[in-house]
Amino acid sequence: MNPVLFILGFPGAAAVLLALLPDYRLAARLNVAASLLTLLASAVPFIHRPETTPFLLIDDFNIYLVALTAFVAFTTSLFSARYVLHEVEIGRLLPRYLRFYHAMYQAFVLTMLAALTANNLGVLWVAIEGATLTTVLMVGLYRTHAALEAAWKYFILCGVGIALALFGTILMYLAAEPVMGEGLRAMTWSELLPRVAAFNPALLNLAFVFLLVGYGTKVGLAPLHAWLPDAHAEGPTPISAVLSGLLLNVALYSVLRFKMLLAANPQAVAPGPLMVTMGLTSLLLASFMLYRRRDIKRLFAYSSIEHMGIITFAFGMGGALANFAGLLHMTMHSLTKSAIFYAVGYISQIKGTQRIAEISGLTASQPVLGWALVLGVVAIAGLPPFGVFMSEFLVLTTSFARAPVLAVLVLAGLLIGFGALVLRLQGLAFGEGTGGEKVSNAALLPAFVHLALVLAAGIYLPAPLVSWFQTVAKLLG
Amino acid sequence: MLTALGTGLGLYALASGVGLSGRRRFAAVYGLSAFAAAVIAIAAATALAEAWPAESATLPLGLPWLGAHLRIDTLSAFFLLVVNFAAALISLYGLGYDAHDAEPRRVLPFYPLFLAAMNLVLVADDAFVFLVSWELMSLASWLLVLATHRRDESRSAAFLYLLMASLGTGALIFAFGILAGDSGLYDFAAMRAAPLGAAKSAAVFALALLGAGSKAGVVPLHVWLPPAHSAAPSHVSALMSGVMTKVALYGLTRLLFDLVGPPLWWWGVAVIALGAITALLGVLHAVMQHDLKRLLAYHTVENIGIVVIGLGLALAFRADRLDALAALALVAALLHVFNHAMFKSLLFLGAGAVQAATGERDMERLGGLIRAMPRTALAFLIGSVAISALPPFNGFVSEWLTFQAIIEGSRLPQWLLKFEVPVAGAMLALAAALAAVCFVKVFGVVFLGRPRSPKAAEAQEVGTAMVAPMAGFAVVCALVGILPIAMIDLLRPVAALLIPGSGDALAGSNMLWLVPLDPGRSSYSGLAVVAAVTVLALVLVAAIHRFASARVRRAPAWDCGFPDARSETQYTAGSFAQPLRRVFGTTVFAAREHVDMPAPGETRAARFEVTLKDPVWEGLYRPIGQAVSLVADRLNVVQFLTIRRYLTMMFAALVLLLLIVAVSQ
Amino acid sequence: MSSVPFELLQLILVVVLAPLLTGIVRKVKARLLGRRGPALVQPYRDLLRLLRKEAVLAPSASWLFRAIPYMMFTAIWLAAAIVPTYTTGLMTSRIADLIALVALLGSARFALALAGMDVGTSFGGIGSSREMMIASLAEPAMLTVTFTVALLVHSTSLPQISEFMLTQAVGIRVSLLLGLISLTMVALAENARIPIDNPATHLELTMVHEAMVLEYSGRHLALIEAASMVKLLLYLSLIAAIFLPWGMGTEQTLGWAALGLGLGSYAVKLGTGAVLLGVFETSIAKMRVFRVAEFLGGAFLLGILAAIFLYVSQGL
């Protein structure tokens, strides 16, 4: 049997099961168990790469993304178990909401994995749309005024984005149909790629614009980013972690799939400049926005926009090294940002606030938590020896050799954002502590595991990962 | 050599692990660090003395298709010697200083890491390893500065530091980007092999200056240095000021003399000018400063300027194929690198001892420590004389060599250089003279006179663990001042590496004589000076005590008939600096003195206040900060729009992209 | 022929002649002011008297306070011996070149300024502060003169400079004149002469050098006074060695015959210098302390101008 079916089956079955299960403590454990099973299943393709079917595909591009997604989903479920129980204890969440929450969590994971493994452009779209629906509900979980507003904003903006993406998908089929003939084949990614050179380039261009704007909204590229900060800030923190750690990646993955198609058609307009522009805009906007943030989760949400901007810029620049850097950065950002959100989740629970001004001296009052935050921010800010540094190094060196002006702008954006992050980090983690209970080391294990991986990647990258990255980088043009 | 390096790095890693282990095993951390540093330093000195060939290794780490390239040539070996020799003594000092540290557990894990990162920078042989270590060095030292995180000014210093360090790293990334080209040839061997056009090499030059300069503290990139160096615990300050700035200079040397290829003559113009301005502005700042550690940090800026002048001269000479002179200037610069590492570490350790004994850094609250802390005072005095470039100590030797190179500047064919070099020489002379003023102030106010605060009056000498390293540095300062040939011998292979065809630098020198070019022209003998002065002074003392008078009577100070027992009547650091503040401060720093005199009959105290403005800060950094703030405010509106407006933004983006596609078709 | 006796002669000469030189200056000044003035040997008597007295130390004086007079005297003594007086052929002169000479004097001044700070009085501080301020401007000015000379001679070694000036047809040059003026200004400042400072005054608020050594007495004071005298001699010798080296012997002519000529011409030069100094000091008023910066700044600029003029006259 195709192992992908297990990868999709575990979260699917778990979602149904959890929707029926009233005991929230058991549900939290089941959630962890299901995530673990998914993670184990996601390891199978490494051993035995499954056949490509019209609907399911595992290739060099998504094999590690599937594993990464399952991994982050698993660690987040660990974090989530502790986090939501605390929320119930302090009465912020009702147990009956948790039933819904856990079911939606698994449903969300299902949509993410489905989007990654989809070989069919239509299925991809449906999965992304499903991801929107599931997360909207979770963003609004607290039922506060602000949470509902954030959920609504998220829903409307992403709804429009999804609609535009569908139009792009239709246009893509339209472009494919004369060459591929009618039927499923013309929507099957693995069939399209070898023959895309013969497609009508004008249609491809048009399709790509809609897909870029559509899925780009989910990626959080400026000026389509408006939903992202509030959705991260107002929902439960595990959701912020998976939004940043998974959803943004998957949305970007979708854009990249289409970029590969364009890259393989010599007559199509190079998608590079469009992506470079949007990436740069996101980076610069987000880096300035970081300075005026007063909410700790919104701060890191803007940092996600910034990093999505960098990644998009890297892919926009293209070339083997920049694409490699983009892929690496996707992975690193996913791990690091979710780790940061784990820490931030505990911080806001302990301090009872998300306001930056009311938190200080964490390394003094909660050393382990404080240092976890320091490490996370140091990693995300692009300081070595963490992996983000490697990707930023590659992006900057290669782009400076080709387009110095753009590279200088990127560096300016990076430095401005860096300044804001360090400034806030110093306020949060250093200075006089303000008390509060301590967090056990075990609770922070997921964060430290993520950071250890990011650290390891900055020093040594395993050969298979590198060769996958290089294959994909070549395809991305 | 590589074995020694590996051992050293391993020990550093071990020490860092011990520091991380939570419990306070400071003896292990500093002991291991000192041992590791000693191992590497001895190996490096041997490698230089016996002219070992360059060694290299490639590890399967870092960029996967490249690996981590390491290489030790004579330049690396020399800097390894500087870094690790100083680090070994400073680590020993750490054994004693740990007890005086406010939060030692914030120092212990990062201290060995910092040392290891500096070592790695020096042996890196590809751009990635170089930059990782470079930035790791910033990261570790940032965390070390934050060891005093409870003080607001430490945090702001740390912030500015890390930001400037990252700016520098960014510039270096670009520099390597040009050197490596589009294809990603990041190893140094490939960079050396690939010739660059004039425009590209000029860009690398500018970026290298920006990148390494910001780390070294070259004006106008120096603003972070004094606050950051002074905020850290004192032994870390010594490392940052005495050692880390040298690593930055290594970066500059490696890029400009090795990787980028033959220099153009105008590089020399730029570098010499920057060096001269840095030296002068640094020392002027220092004169106005009354915080002991900050003052020392400003002197670091000055000394970096002196080294940079030397490097600039070497570049100019090399561009004009005056290789022997280039070697002289380079040796002068590198010797000053070593010397500054010695005396600046010594001075910071002394400042640390003072701080440990009195809890004070403000000079206006110190005084008379020579009686309570005689050993520290003697060591600090030697450091002060050395940094003031006065014979017979080491600082003088390297500045003297720099002057010799400056005098030969008339051989340069370009008009601009002909005029610039003497002017730079004059500025260097002014800087050296002002440094002497400054250190009369420092030593006179801190160690001489009478205590200005109860804490200063109750001070006690620090322990041997802290005094011994200071004594070690002091001995080196004296030895190199008296027998500079010992260091010159080690520097010759470096000059031969970087300036091929220069022959044997300072060939005429020997144990007695230091001869820059040929024996007839100029010479200096530290040994003769010391011997003559010592013999004459001893003869004099003996003669006077024997034949004239040896009697001594203690009596109250005369003070022109107005003796006042209160220590407040002494001259303070502020009053000492007043003449120079009048002369230079009003124009350079817009210094203003405000006297707030109470009206007759009022009982409140009069107040005297001096305000200074850093022209670089006011003219460059403040506007940038304001601009960022303004843009952030303007853009922040985007966070508070309605959904309809966000949709409009989306719509606009879509239409814009469609238009782009339409136009491009 | 061994040079050792000549080296020793040089060493003793500078110490022995120095008080006499001061005596001459004082005599000339007194005569010009219409007084008879002290005898020419009065400085010797003063020094001997001081040497025999006990030294009075303030309670707060440290060991440095007692050590410094010896150290600075010997440093200045050595420096004076380095400057060629009657011959250029001495090994002593090679110990330090012009730059090192300036630095050696700098060390001596550094020590003395520390001594001024040691007791912890307000006057000591004033003296040290002002002395160092003046020095910080005078030293660079002197080094710019050095550059000018070095650009011409391609050496900073004093014997070589003197020989160059003796043997080459240097001619009268604008830059050398500017250098001479600059060096003279520096010499006035460094020796605490009018118009910078008045060595004879004890008017508290205007004194510089005297304020610094206010706490010294007995043998220590004697050494400091003697050092000042040697320093005056040093500067006159220096001006003579650089700009008026006529009559000096060289290494080849080292012997008794050349000694006579060398010593004779040296004595004439010193005497003339002393008389000129006396005349100059009586004809000018002391300036305010903060005018000193402008005065020495002028010297500094003259030094730079001299260097630049040299390029102009050499046609680059």
Added chain:
Amino acid sequence: MPVFATLTYDTAHLLDAGMLVVSFALLYQRRLFGVLKTYAVQALLLSAAAAWQAHAQAAPQLYITAAVALIFKAIIIPLALHRIIVQLNIHRAIETALGIGPTLMVGVALVALSIWLVLPVTAASGALTRESLASALSVVLLGLLIMITRRNAVSQVVGFMSLENGLILAAVGVKGMPLVVELSIAFEVMIAFIIFGIFFFHIRERFDTLDVHDIDRFRGERP
């Protein structure tokens, strides 16, 4: 059968053009109920277009799409919205962010842009010709335009649904596009969510009724 082929083409083209005209009518409407009725007309046209394509392409699954459009879009949604308007007592006049005149002019410009974009697409693209693609694209863009120029939540939702009509029109027009039914149903789920959301959140007048300024102050983000 060239005549029949022309008929197929002409009918499809007519329906496409009709939808575009209705989009303009939506832009022009000032009354909320009028908007609903106009939307229902557009949905009817869509249903007819889908049915015609099902017939022409001999693709029976498109009949499902047509039926969904007919039942859900043309009947249920307008009725539901009508009910919401009455129940929540929503203001019936439409507030525009941009005058009707300028809006129409922008609409024309968008249609021009669509045509300009589609020009390079050759006629060889099978069933959907240049003109049809241009009209679908125009309908999509006009739908977006409605969303951003209307302040009323209901009319914005209608704009969104009109946008979706454009999508479905494009989808059914493409020869042999698989999954059309699934996709359109997935989309309907989203539409249903939105309408449910309006009801649930009691959004009376605008999306912005959840007063953004208040919320930002509450969040502590306002400076």
